Amino acid sequence: MIARLRKFIPVLDWGRTYNAAAFSNDLVAAVIVTIMLIPQSLAYALLAGLPPEAGIYASIVPIILYAIFGTSRALAVGPVAVVSLLTASAVGQVAEQGTAGYAVAALTLALLSGGFLLTLGILRLGFLANFLSHPVIAGFITASGILIACSQLKHILGVEAGGHTLPEMIGSLVTHLGETNLITLAIGAGAIAFLFWVRKGLKPLLRSLGCGPKLSDLITKAGPVAAVVLTTLITWAFVLSSQGVSIVGEVPQSLPPLTMPGLSPGLIADLAIPAVLISIIGFVESVSVAQTLAAKKRQHIDPDQELIGLGAANLGAAFTGGYPVTGGFARSVVNFDAGAETPAAGAYTAVGLAIAAVALTPLVYFLPKATLAATIIVAVLSLVDLSILKKTWGYSKSDFSAVAATIVLTLLLGVEIGVATGVAISVLLHLYKTSRPHVAEIGLVPGTQHFRNINRHDVETDPTVLMLRVDESLYFANARFLETLILERVTEGCAIRNVVLMFSAVNAVDYSALESLEAINERLTDMNVGFHLSEVKGPVMDRLQTSHLLQHLNGRVFLSQYDAWVAVSGRPVEPVGRAMAAAC
Structure with missing residues (x-):
């Protein structure tokens, strides 16, 4: 009972061995991540269209x-750029930004997302996320990064612009370009330039001045905080808010409040599908990061338990003034590099953010929104990877079509349509490819007991024996393809007396495929052609033995393909030559 409880509440497991050294390492990591998270949380709330405090509450x-229910020792959960964009897109369709209804809808979105993730985790259905292929995820994140960066240009320019798709955003920006606030532009552009320099040039500079690697890394990670402090002081000292510079303004000094999501059937119906998309995308991103970091320390991640941890985190956000959250790549890497030993580092980060929410929020009153926009732009541009188009084009045209469609449709029609289309294209392409499986006609490699494709190797064949290797599991989508292939091959006019199907690559045979195998057996029986199977895997044989196929099979089932060749060739193995195989 206790072991089972530890499985569902991992803190009971790692907490038993928690010691002073782990506490010290976790505390240092928490301080670094807290410093990083304060400006990030404010910025991502801005991206989601919510008040800045919502970003802190959600963290x-x-x-x-997550520290209680999650399995990753380094994953840092909170608002992330892509989920914030998806939140703004989904909530913006049911409520107007800046209204109470908008905030309530964001809470409802977190509730639905948390409930969906928790349900998947309890039912152990984490494998469903595998339907989002890596090319689709890469294309979606690239397109999202472009949309996010473009959506923040209005804050850099200091204009009122809108839109959810790239054409709408560009059109709105062009329309309001004449209203650009030059002071805001100077602050935003300066912050972007500074943050890019911090990322690329500050650490080498510090190392050249004699700073140690850890100190240099810490100062570099604190770069966004420096931009926040500097621009806030400039805005306060020169009263730039009176000259049109948009600032964060008053942020409540309080711990996360108890909030109640909206539960109206109409609101839930409107947000259900976006919640599912947010959940799956967030889970895929989170687990990918968690598994990558865990592998570096030979630790184990349980994807189904991760669903429960992320589900609990989102439910917590729904009732404490937040919005949907997931594990963030950048902050998780920082947490890992800073030496986090256990999920307790996340709990200490939460304490640091709680202190900031109570004591430090007045200090961001004069923080320019342009600085937060600059923070977002610099962060998300690292997500943009257009090289995925070149890579997939050179490797697989079908994967390229999925990536290209996802990017184009996300940019032109919005994030939800883009990712849904990408998933649909991936599934359809998979069905198409598996509906036409690779079936190789094989022959014996001279001097061995190995069989290879007659079109790739110089092999020995027999014109009276057709040997085919099926390189795909057989199911409803490809069963008829195999049936047609065999019957066409047998009726070409050659003196085929036996057909052998090599099943070494067949992992499953569904009922539709079973019926096709039975039909093949009946047709070949009518033609006086033997029908044989070889190298059938145990689980497949177990299934076949429950059917009538083996009872009525007019041939045999052989343990190896070589045994089948010796039995059906009817003569000593002789090099018949590739020409005879080609003539047949």
Whole structure:
């Protein structure tokens, strides 16, 4: 009972061996991540169309809940760029930004997302996320990065622009370009330039001045904080808010409040599908990061338990003034590099953010929104990877079509349509490819007991024996293809007396495929052609033995393909030559 409880509440497992050294390492990591998270949380709330405090609230209770239920020792949970964009897109369709209904809808979105993730975790259905292929995810994240960066240009320019798709955003920006606030532009552009320099040039500079690697890395990670402090002081000292520079303004000094999501059937119906998309995309991103970091320390990640941890985190956000959250790549890497030993580092980060929410929020009153926009732009541009188009084009045209369609449709029609289309294209392409499986006609490699494709190797064949290797599991989509292939091959006019199907690559045979195999057996029986199977895997044989196929099979089932060749060729193995195989 206790072991089972530890499985569902991992803190009971790693907490038993928690010691002073782990506490020290976790505390240092928490301080670094907290410094990084304060400007990030404010910025991502801005991206989601919510008040800045919502970003901090979404980074407190959710982190604690994940520390209790999650399995990753380094994953840092909270608001991330892509989920914030998806939140703005989904909530913007049911409520107007800046209204109470908008905030309630964001809470409802977190509730639905948390409930969906929790349900998947309890039912152990984490494998469903595998339907999002890597090319589709890469294309979606690239397109999202472009959309996010473009959506923040209005804050850099200091204009009122809108739109959810790239053409709408560009059109709105062009329309309002004449209203650009030059002071805001100077702050935003300066912050972008500074943050890019921090990323690329600050660490080498510090190392050249004699700073140690850890100190140099810490100062570099604190770069966004420096941009926040500097631009806030400039805005306050020169009263730039009176000259049209948009600032964060008053942020409540309080811990996360208890909030109640909207539960109206209409609102739930409107947000259900976006919640599912947010959940799956967030889970895929989170687990990918968690598994990558865990592998570096030979630790184990349980994807189904991760669903429960992320589900609990989102439910926590729903009732404490937040919005949907997931594990963030950048902050998780920082957490890992800073030496986090256990999920307790996340709990300490939550304490640091709680202190900031109570004591430090007045200090961001004069923080320019252009600085937060600059923080977002610099962060998300690292997500943009257009090289995926070149890579997939050279490797697989079908994967390229999925990536290209996802990017183009996400940019032109919005994030939800883009990712849904990408998933649909991936599934359809998979069905198409598996509906036409690779079936190789094989022959014996001279001097061995190995069989290879007659079109690739110089092999020995027999004109009276057709040997085919099926390189795909057989199911409803490809069963008829195999049936047609065999019957066409047998009726070409050659003196084929036996057909042998090599099943070494067949992992499953569904009922539709079973019926096709039975039909093949009946047709070949009518033609006085033997029908044989070889190298059938145990699980497949177990299934076939429950059917009537083996009872009525007019041939045999052989343990190896070589045994089948010796039995059906009817003569000593002789090099018949590739020409005879080609003539047949």
